[in-house]
Amino acid sequence: SLNPTLLTTMAILSAALGGWMGLNQTQIRKIMAFSSISHLGWMAIIIIYNPKLTLIxxxxxTLITATVFLIFNSxxxxxxxxxxxxWTKTPSLSTILLLTLLSLAGLPPLTGFLPKWLIIQELTKQDMAPTAVIISLLSLLGLFF
Structure with missing residues (x-):
């Protein structure tokens, strides 16, 4: 059994650390690493209340990140x-990369928005609306990198 207060605190710290540390990076791998730390916070905050949502x-x-890495590699x-x-060398791949990165940031109506929205709904059902607001605001940091 996991301590909900400790896990929530660690999740918020993970989202904050991933967001803040990613802002000052220029290397793609480091940016993706800090993005992963931030997304880990989203998964950790909901695992107690809805493990199936964590898996989704x-x-x-994983699917979106694999797409991003494949495009970066190519x-x-x-x-x-x-x-x-x-952009001038591969405009089609650059367009796909742009949309995939926006999805990774969780912008509606893209695919990456759905899990974040469902997590916010679940946190609200669990009477954790302030926590949902905090982690949502921390995810805005990911829009800058």
Whole structure:
């Protein structure tokens, strides 16, 4: 049995750490690592209340992240500076990458928004609306990197 208060605290700290640390990065791998730390917070906060939702979130995150890494690998991108110049070389892959990254950030109506929305709904059902607001605001940091 997991302590809900401790797990909620760790989840919020994970989302905050992943968001804040990702802001100052230029290397793609580090950005994706901090994004993963932030998404781990979303999964940790809901695992006690709805483990199936945690699995859905994990599967979608894995699928979206694998897509992003495959595109980065095919474009040979390691830093943000090379990503900015790749638009002219591979416009179709760059467009797919843009949409996939926006989905990873959780913007509606893209796929990555659904698990975050369901987690917010579940937290609200569990009378944890302030926690839902905090983790939602922390996810906004991911929009900047």
């Amino acid at each position: 979130n994990f599967y979608l995150y 474009m040979k991108v390691l830093k943000l500076s090379t990503l900015m110049t790749s």
